[in-house]
Amino acid sequence: MPQLFAQVILPLSLHDAYTYRIPPSMERDVAPGKRVIVQFGQRKFYAALVSSVSTEKPEDIEVKEIQQVLDEHPVVLPKNFEMWHWIAKYYCCTLGDVFRAALPTGLKLESKSKIFLTGSEEEFLLTDVEQSLMLEIEKGTNVLAELERKLKDRFSYPALKALMQKDLVYVEEKVHEKYRPKTEAFVKLHPDVTSEEVLNKKAGEIKRAKKQEALLWHFCSAINAFEKGGLSEIARKDLFEGTNFTTSILKGLVDKEVLIQYQKQVSRIEEEKTEQVSLNLLNKYQAKALEEIRESYESKQVTLIHGITASGKTEIYIHLIDEAIKTGKQALYLVPEIALTTQIVQRLKNVFGHKVGIYHSRLNSSERVEIWEKTLLFQEKPGEGYQVILGARSAVFLPFSDLGLIVVDEEHENSFKQFDPAPRYNARDMAVVLGFQHHAKVLLGSATPSYESYHNALTGKYGLVNLTRRHSEMELPEILVADVKRAYKRKEMHSILSPQLYNLVEDALEKKEQVILFQNRRGYSPFVECFTCGHIPKCTRCDVSLTYHKYKKRLSCHYCGYSYLLPDRCDECGSPELKTRGFGTEKIEDEIKQLFRNARIDRMDLDSTKTKNAFEKIVRNLEDGKTDILIGTQMVTKGLDFEHVSVVGILNADNLINFPDFRAHERAYQLISQVAGRAGRKHRRGTVVIQTSQPDHPLIQLIQEQDYQKMLKQQFEERQLFKYPPFFRLVKIVVKHKNIDTVDRAAQELANGLRKNKELVILGPEFPLISRIQLWHHKEIWIKIDRRLHLDQVKEGIMAAVKKVRSMPSLSNCIFNIDADPM
Ligand code: ADP
Ligand code: ZN
Numbered sequence: 010m011p012q013l014f015a016q017v018i019l020p021l022s023l024h025d026a027y028t029y030r031i032p033p034s035m036e037r038d039v040a041p042g043k044r045v046i047v048q049f050g051q052r053k054f055y056a057a058l059v060s061s062v063s064t065e066k067p068e069d070i071e072v073k074e075i076q077q078v079l080d081e082h083p084v085v086l087p088k089n090f091e092m093w094h095w096i097a098k099y100y101c102c103t104l105g106d107v108f109r110a111a112l113p114t115g116l117k118l119e120s121k122s123k124i125f126l127t128g129s130e131e132e133f134l135l136t137d138v139e140q141s142l143m144l145e146i147e148k149g150t151n152v153l154a155e156l157e158r159k160l161k162d163r164f165s166y167p168a169l170k171a172l173m174q175k176d177l178v179y180v181e182e183k184v185h186e187k188y189r190p191k192t193e194a195f196v197k198l199h200p201d202v203t204s205e206e207v208l209n210k211k212a213g214e215i216k217r218a219k220k221q222e223a224l225l226w227h228f229c230s231a232i233n234a235f236e237k238g239g240l241s242e243i244a245r246k247d248l249f250e251g252t253n254f255t256t257s258i259l260k261g262l263v264d265k266e267v268l269i270q271y272q273k274q275v276s277r278i279e280e281e282k283t284e285q286v287s288l289n290l291l292n293k294y295q296a297k298a299l300e301e302i303r304e305s306y307e308s309k310q311v312t313l314i315h316g317i318t319a320s321g322k323t324e325i326y327i328h329l330i331d332e333a334i335k336t337g338k339q340a341l342y343l344v345p346e347i348a349l350t351t352q353i354v355q356r357l358k359n360v361f362g363h364k365v366g367i368y369h370s371r372l373n374s375s376e377r378v379e380i381w382e383k384t385l386l387f388q389e390k391p392g393e394g395y396q397v398i399l400g401a402r403s404a405v406f407l408p409f410s411d412l413g414l415i416v417v418d419e420e421h422e423n424s425f426k427q428f429d430p431a432p433r434y435n436a437r438d439m440a441v442v443l444g445f446q447h448h449a450k451v452l453l454g455s456a457t458p459s460y461e462s463y464h465n466a467l468t469g470k471y472g473l474v475n476l477t478r479r480h481s482e483m484e485l486p487e488i489l490v491a492d493v494k495r496a497y498k499r500k501e502m503h504s505i506l507s508p509q510l511y512n513l514v515e516d517a518l519e520k521k522e523q524v525i526l527f528q529n530r531r532g533y534s535p536f537v538e539c540f541t542c543g544h545i546p547k548c549t550r551c552d553v554s555l556t557y558h559k560y561k562k563r564l565s566c567h568y569c570g571y572s573y574l575l576p577d578r579c580d581e582c583g584s585p586e587l588k589t590r591g592f593g594t595e596k597i598e599d600e601i602k603q604l605f606r607n608a609r610i611d612r613m614d615l616d617s618t619k620t621k622n623a624f625e626k627i628v629r630n631l632e633d634g635k636t637d638i639l640i641g642t643q644m645v646t647k648g649l650d651f652e653h654v655s656v657v658g659i660l661n662a663d664n665l666i667n668f669p670d671f672r673a674h675e676r677a678y679q680l681i682s683q684v685a686g687r688a689g690r691k692h693r694r695g696t697v698v699i700q701t702s703q704p705d706h707p708l709i710q711l712i713q714e715q716d717y718q719k720m721l722k723q724q725f726e727e728r729q730l731f732k733y734p735p736f737f738r739l740v741k742i743v744v745k746h747k748n749i750d751t752v753d754r755a756a757q758e759l760a761n762g763l764r765k766n767k768e769l770v771i772l773g774p775e776f777p778l779i780s781r782i783q784l785w786h787h788k789e790i791w792i793k794i795d796r797r798l799h800l801d802q803v804k805e806g807i808m809a810a811v812k813k814v815r816s817m818p819s820l821s822n823c824i825f826n827i828d829a830d831p832m
């Protein structure tokens with residue numbers, strides 16, 4: 010038999026695939042999609058993923074052997090691999106980057122591999138080096154890097170390998186440590202107890218052990234023993250629930266061979282006992298929209314549904330998912346991470362029961378592995394695997410075998426984009442590619458579609474369906490604009506609330522209705538300033554002022570996390586007069602508490618939602634009417650559905666509109682419409698107040714008119730003129746180095762290289778708004794790419810240009826972050 014080689018992907022940012030020899034003993038086990046342990050570099054081990062197997066021996070290089078095969082079955086399907094290749098190419102990153110993003114932590118093996126003794130009794134003659142290695146491992150040093158450090162010259166990889174071959178030590182990857190199936194104690198009747206008669210007899214024998222007898226009868230009634238529809242077993246914890254029985258009483262029954270107790274593998278994922286309910290009936294507008302979507306799918310792969318807030322898009326998604334799974338296919342439903350609350354999870358579980366898996370970053374790594382495996386399982390055992398996945402962006406990487414439908418809700422959301430690290434992918438766009446790959450239909454939904462998607466719909470690439478009525482037939486909220494500049498001049502601003510907003514809030518509270526106040530800044534105040542000398546404390550590592558958090562009494566950097574206690578005096582002049590400036594959500598909470606002393610006030614921002622269930626709790630309190638006023642950052646905008654919110658205040662629209670970014674207006678429009686959309690969803694028309702000092706700003710007027718088409722028309726003209734998406738494609742490259750001169754030089758070299766391609770429009774290099782983060786200086790280059798150009802070629806050119814700069818003397822340790830379709 011010819012020698013076999015495996016090409017593997019390592020979980021490192023490397024561009025090439027690496028080849029390893031397959032030892033004869035592993036020939037049967039190595040296959041594409043399985044993980045194997047390989048050595049890379051001098052003495053590092055990794056779990057790599059086999060991408061292919063062949064007899065081709067790479068020339069001129071020494072080929073190492075695979076150490077171990079980790080999986081019985083492939084964990085990644087050939088289809089998924091294809092996608093990985095697409096991602097690497099499109100997002101200008103390496104397959105290793107994709108590998109790291111795709112697999113849940115529990116399936117990855119970091120370089121911190123551990124070495125353990127096997128406990129083998131066999132006697133071997135060991136060399137001195139082998140001896141000292143063994144001794145060190147016996148002492149408890151088991152991390153490879155540690156061994157190396159402690160033993161210095163006495164460490165050698167061949168010696169370690171020799172020990173492995175002699176079966177004296179083994180490498181344990183974190184993988185096995187991290188994921189062990191969870192088991193639970195179960196109880197059932199002893200096999201000898203075959204009938205009610207035998208049972209009664211046994212019960213008679215234990216009459217004197219009162220507690221045991223009681224437990225036996227409790228058990229029988231819990232499982233409905235010997236009755237039609239009775240159970241054969243029960244989890245011990247369910248058996249004991251609400252009783253005083255103990256394991257020792259149970260043990261008595263086990264010893265007497267009445268019951269048996271055993272461990273059984275159970276799912277880590279809480280199975281909520283949900284009754285499956287049938288689908289909601291669609292209202293006539295939804296029914297029509299659904300019909301139009303179906304029609305659109307006859308000729309289009311992708312359809313965009315532009316449905317106003319509270320029009321009931323979710324119901325339409327559920328109907329489509331139901332149709333898709335009836336054809337035996339899988340469905341993927343993507344939502345922004347933050348929208349994954351019980352609201353949506355419960356709605357889906359009610360309808361699809363155990364067929365649904367939920368995948369997001371707040372799950373622990375074992376739970377994620379389980380979802381991964383159950384998605385994979387669908388191919389072999391459709392009844393046991395997950396057919397519907399509801400997930401945040403990383404769910405696009407799950408090992409789907411046969412998708413029939415992909416829904417992307419709130420498709421305009423930038424949380425579908427991964428900013429860092431590479432791959433800097435957009436899950437919405439990947440969903441479209443995934444759809445093509447699986448021949449699955451794709452539905453993008455939003456009340457404020459992204460310009461990219463809307464453009465695709467206008468040009469006929471996607472189908473377009475409109476839904477213009479709220480389910481409750483409630484009108485969209487009335488939008489009022491409060492001119493705060495004028496109010497200040499007239500001395501009418503007695504607080505952060507304009508008189509208009511103040512009155513509306515007061516009125517709502519009186520009527521027992523709820524209020525949402527939106528401010529896009531967390532913390533107490535965005536900066537503090539010395540009243541005497543004007544000094545503003547800044548981060549020592551980043552180019553930003555420090556935000557004051559009153560609750561913790563600290564100044565902290567929102568870019569690197571650096572923080573310290575607010576000093577008593579100014580660092581510069583020693584004056585004790587440090588003043589807080591501007592309004593963050595914390596300060597607003599303080600003020601609102603002063604203004605409305607009887608109101609129950611809650612806050613939703615990154616700081617108040619750090620603990621595990623905090624976010625859910627805030628949502629539930631508002632749902633249950635336990636909160637009167639909710640103050641929040643953009644977190645409050647993401648698809649939440651509240652019944653009794655009648656007033657929404659946008660406290661400072663200026664900082665949204667004036668943000669220096671070509672997407673600022675698109676975002677401001679989306680954000681404000683989405684927050685506004687939380688108002689008046691069910692019972693009464695809502696009111697929204699936008700506070701601004703630029704009431705005549707064209708965007709404010711467009712928002713007030715709620716005329717998406719009109720806004721689009723104006724914006725498209727600008728975007729076309731200035732060569733921005735959706736008319737041009739963008740690639741952003743950030744060059745980073747700790748030395749400012751090095752960044753300058755590298756960025757300039759790169760720009761020069763890129764400018765050789767005359768068809769590209771190159772902007773920069775320029776310092777971005779925040780040009781230093783964690784001591785690293787940043788410089789940006791923006792590349793505008795005409796849509797008619799061959800994208801693959803352009804990207805290859807970009808990669809080549811970066812590679813060239815990287816190979817220049819003294820520039821090799823610069824970091825180049827390439828971001829395709831930046832947001
Ligand atoms: P959207 O996602 O379009 O903003 P939702 O799907 O959250 O809107 O729907 C808004 C509210 O209306 C929800 O409370 C939902 O339960 C309700 N709703 C929408 N359509 C229906 C329907 N056909 N039957 C019953 N309730 C519906
Ligand atoms: Zn000062």
Ligand code: ZN
Nearest residue numbers: 548551566569
């Ligand atoms: Zn910082």
